[in-house]
Amino acid sequence: xxxxxxxxxxxxxxxxxxxxxxxxxxxxxxxxxxxxxxxxxxxxxxxxxxxxxxxxxxxxxxxxxxxxxxxxxxxxxxxxxxxxxxx
Ligand code: HEC
Numbered sequence: 001x002x003x004x005x006x007x008x009x010x011x012x013x014x015x016x017x018x019x020x021x022x023x024x025x026x027x028x029x030x031x032x033x034x035x036x037x038x039x040x041x042x043x044x045x046x047x048x049x050x051x052x053x054x055x056x057x058x059x060x061x062x063x064x065x066x067x068x069x070x071x072x073x074x075x076x077x078x079x080x081x082x083x084x085x086x087x
Pocket of ligand 1: 059062063064065066067072073
C-alpha cells in the first residue's frame, strides 16, 4: 500500500513538472520576440511557435555542441582560436 502511494506521488510530481516546463516555452516567446529581421530592406517576419520549436531542434542537433547558452565554446579539439570552422 505504502509503496504504491509513493509511486503515485512520484508520477504526479513528474507530470506536473512536465506541464510547467511545456507551457513555459510557449508563454515565454510572445509575438514581439518571435519577430525577426527578414532582409536588409528592414522587412520583418514573425515566426510561428512551430517554426521556433523546429529551429531549436535543429540548433540542438547542429550547433549546440559548440554554442550552448549563447556562448561559443572555443575549447573544442577540432578548432583553435584563430581557425574559422566554416572555411
Ligand atoms: C565545431 C564547432 C562549431 C559548430 C558545430 C558550430 N559553430 Fe558556430 N562558431 C564556432 C567557433 C569556434 C566560432 C568563432 C569563430 C571566430 O571567432 O573566429 C563560431 C562562430 C559563430 C558565429 C559568429 C558569431 C560569433 O560569436 O563570432 C555564428 C553566428 C555561429 N557560429 C553560428 C553557428 C550556427 C548557427 C551553427 C549551427 C548551424 C554553428 N555555429 C555551429 C564553432 C562552431
